[in-house]
Amino acid sequence: MVNVIGLGYIGLPTALMLASHGVETVGTDYNSKLVAGLNAGCPSFKEKGLDELFESAVGRGIKFGTEYMQADTYIVSVPTPYDRFSKKVDACYVVEAVKSVLKVCPKGADLVIESTVSPGTVDRFIRPLIASMGLTMGEDVHLAHAPERIIPGNMIRELQDNNRTIGADDKDTGERIKKLYASFCRGEIVVTDIRTAEMTKVVENTFRAVNIAFANELAKICRHDDMDVYEIIRICNMHPRVNILQPGPGVGGHCISVDPWFLVGDYPSLAKVIDESMRTNDGMPDFVLGRICEIMKEKGMKDISRVGLYGLTYKENVDDCRESPTLQLLESQERHLAAGLKVYDPFVKKDMVENQYHDLGAFLDDTDMVVIMVKHDEILENMDRLKGKTVLDCHNVCRMPGVYHL
Numbered sequence: 001m002v003n004v005i006g007l008g009y010i011g012l013p014t015a016l017m018l019a020s021h022g023v024e025t026v027g028t029d030y031n032s033k034l035v036a037g038l039n040a041g042c043p044s045f046k047e048k049g050l051d052e053l054f055e056s057a058v059g060r061g062i063k064f065g066t067e068y069m070q071a072d073t074y075i076v077s078v079p080t081p082y083d084r085f086s087k088k089v090d091a092c093y094v095v096e097a098v099k100s101v102l103k104v105c106p107k108g109a110d111l112v113i114e115s116t117v118s119p120g121t122v123d124r125f126i127r128p129l130i131a132s133m134g135l136t137m138g139e140d141v142h143l144a145h146a147p148e149r150i151i152p153g154n155m156i157r158e159l160q161d162n163n164r165t166i167g168a169d170d171k172d173t174g175e176r177i178k179k180l181y182a183s184f185c186r187g188e189i190v191v192t193d194i195r196t197a198e199m200t201k202v203v204e205n206t207f208r209a210v211n212i213a214f215a216n217e218l219a220k221i222c223r224h225d226d227m228d229v230y231e232i233i234r235i236c237n238m239h240p241r242v243n244i245l246q247p248g249p250g251v252g253g254h255c256i257s258v259d260p261w262f263l264v265g266d267y268p269s270l271a272k273v274i275d276e277s278m279r280t281n282d283g284m285p286d287f288v289l290g291r292i293c294e295i296m297k298e299k300g301m302k303d304i305s306r307v308g309l310y311g312l313t314y315k316e317n318v319d320d321c322r323e324s325p326t327l328q329l330l331e332s333q334e335r336h337l338a339a340g341l342k343v344y345d346p347f348v349k350k351d352m353v354e355n356q357y358h359d360l361g362a363f364l365d366d367t368d369m370v371v372i373m374v375k376h377d378e379i380l381e382n383m384d385r386l387k388g389k390t391v392l393d394c395h396n397v398c399r400m401p402g403v404y405h406l
């Protein structure tokens with residue numbers, strides 16, 4: 001039996017996937033409201049294919065609760081926030097979850113940490129914790145690290161199709177955990193050591209962050225001389241070994257905007273390109289605010305409350321607002337400008353910020369300028385409703401004449 005600890009964006013799909021592939025699974029989360037919702041048949045977030053997977057897992061007998069269970073294998077998938085100032089990972093949730101597992105787990109259980117942790121976290125926090133509880137690694141408990149690579153917006157498919165990395169202290173444990181993930185994973189599963197597995201996960205996200213920063217810096221350079229950055233990227237990417245990503249209004253989400261800082265925090269004198277790239281990405285919301293002011297001046301607009309930000313989530317077609325560029329911009333707005341920008345996002349039902357709308361029509365009625373911060377399908381399907389408005393398109397999705405870009 002597998003006990004999955006933490007039923008968030010990663011833990012829940014993983015628990016459901018295991019159960020729907022015949023593995024006896026119990027999902028545990030300390031948030032009793034979230035557990036009650038799951039037991040009432042309501043997954044805690046929206047994701048393509050999640051409802052169908054949920055139904056299949058419930059049909060195979062998955063259980064949800066707040067207690068840690070007696071199990072052969074534990075998968076810990078709890079948040080790993082980072083300290084904005086020290087840029088170091090806060091492993092407290094992982095440590096607390098592991099401590100709770102160690103209090104109930106039978107001798108010889110497998111303990112898999114799925115949470116993204118900075119390289120060396122297992123050595124620095126988990127091994128000493130196990131020793132401090134009088135337990136012996138490799139006897140009382142077998143440790144592994146299995147970072148995930150699923151991308152919000154395509155999680156369920158990627159959970160099955162992506163290749164996976166399993167870090168383990170010994171070959172037998174690695175092969176046992178590989179077999180468990182192979183119950184649903186059709187990708188290649190590579191077994192390595194734990195520290196290498198910790199590093200690969202952070203490096204993958206850092207690679208993407210640095211490449212996005214390159215695209216963002218290119219956008220700024222092109223803006224300086226009024227060139228079309230999208231046409232330049234399109235043509236460059238026709239080169240067989242060039243793949244430039246897309247500039248945007250900033251980099252959000254709990255991964256690409258966070259994980260690279262682990263390396264900066266751990267290797268401050270070495271992670272120079274990474275540090276500068278993260279500053280570039282973090283500076284994009286301010287850059288967008290500057291563009292808004294430039295365009296208002298050019299159009300003779302005086303009232304910032306007639307400007308609306310379309311999109312509050314960190315990227316298209318997800319309901320996750322963590323580290324969202326719009327939230328970063330609104331914070332920035334309060335530093336630089338009087339509050340007043342209007343906001344609307346079809347995926348955000350609860351009020352998160354001032355002047356937030358919940359209806360596209362009302363939002364468009366009350367704005368003369370729309371800033372496309374997130375390219376949700378909804379705005380792509382309603383481009384005609386932007387006619388007559390000033391548009392700052394941060395994703396190069398609007399084909400109307402006179403549209404402004406980054």
Ligand code: SAJ
Pocket residue numbers: 116148149150151152204205208212245246247248249250251252253254255256314315316
């Ligand atoms: N973004 C750009 N330009 C681009 C691509 C993305 O500005 O060309 C922005 C997005 O708008 C968003 C942010 O970057 O604000 C991150 O979005 P994303 O789609 O690049 O990535 P995530 O955070 O949704 O998922 C990433 C993925 N990592 C990689 O692709 C290397 C995913 O595979 C990971 O599992 C996930 O992080 C994670 O949980 O670590």
